[in-house]
Amino acid sequence: MAQLTRRDMLLAGLALPGIAGASYGQIPNDDAPSTPKRFEETAGFELADVVASHPLAILPLGSLEFHGPHNPLGSDSIIISGIAERVTARTGGLLFPTIKFTQCPAHTAHFSGTVSIRPEVMTMYFADVLRNVLHIGFRKVFILNGHDGNIGPGRGAIAQVADEVNGAALLFASWWEFLPGEMMRTLGMFHQANGGHGHGGPLETSAVAAFRPDLIHLDKARDLPEPPDLSDGAPYFLQKSTAVDWPGYSGNVSGASAEKGKKLIQISEDGIVKLVENWLKHDEVPGS
Numbered sequence: 001m002a003q004l005t006r007r008d009m010l011l012a013g014l015a016l017p018g019i020a021g022a023s024y025g026q027i028p029n030d031d032a033p034s035t036p037k038r039f040e041e042t043a044g045f046e047l048a049d050v051v052a053s054h055p056l057a058i059l060p061l062g063s064l065e066f067h068g069p070h071n072p073l074g075s076d077s078i079i080i081s082g083i084a085e086r087v088t089a090r091t092g093g094l095l096f097p098t099i100k101f102t103q104c105p106a107h108t109a110h111f112s113g114t115v116s117i118r119p120e121v122m123t124m125y126f127a128d129v130l131r132n133v134l135h136i137g138f139r140k141v142f143i144l145n146g147h148d149g150n151i152g153p154g155r156g157a158i159a160q161v162a163d164e165v166n167g168a169a170l171l172f173a174s175w176w177e178f179l180p181g182e183m184m185r186t187l188g189m190f191h192q193a194n195g196g197h198g199h200g201g202p203l204e205t206s207a208v209a210a211f212r213p214d215l216i217h218l219d220k221a222r223d224l225p226e227p228p229d230l231s232d233g234a235p236y237f238l239q240k241s242t243a244v245d246w247p248g249y250s251g252n253v254s255g256a257s258a259e260k261g262k263k264l265i266q267i268s269e270d271g272i273v274k275l276v277e278n279w280l281k282h283d284e285v286p287g288s
């Protein structure tokens, strides 16, 4: 860990608590422990006790991917690490390290800075990580996703390991799904028909800024059209092999801000915590 300078400390103070890096802060207005218990900080002798006292394992999935000239390559990892830290503290789970080397779609894989692992490799990799988490003794695993490219491999891996272990329950959710387009339009933060969604767009840029405002460079990007909606709001999956002339982001990024990002992160975080609490409460109900 690098030495923290006074400037680093000041910058960290501007950001949301739970920020990635050395500056884990207090989570305000919350009775939960201010910092979560981390897997990599757990000593060998205490592991059995830690598993017994933290029955829920939380595994964040990020990426290293070009997100436009104005965003850091680790945007997804920064957002999901921050949310996972706060969700773990509020739910009393054990926080595993964010997986950052993941699969990226073809249209961002062409940009320098994107690191993409083949989807079949990623599925096997996720499955092995999950197998080990279960082997340690966890039976409830929450996979908290920060990147679209993890959905296929992540669900494929879950399908594999869920069949192998008795009594396991694995929950998968993506943070941006807690901010649906209709809600975003009602909030009126960004002047887009889709409410600000889109790769490297104002919603995502604001979410990065909530944790790391020092890593956002709005002067390097101009506003672009938002991605076209082909279904009138219903979710769909479309992937193209190339994206000629696309600059790697879309939307009115000039509307992004850390203040908006903090509000959005709070809404998403509250929704995720509710999901986890409901899951644990109704876990005895058979079926899915």
Ligand SMILES: [Zn+2]
Binding pocket: 067, 075, 076, 146, 147, 199, 200, 204
């Ligand atoms: Zn992203």
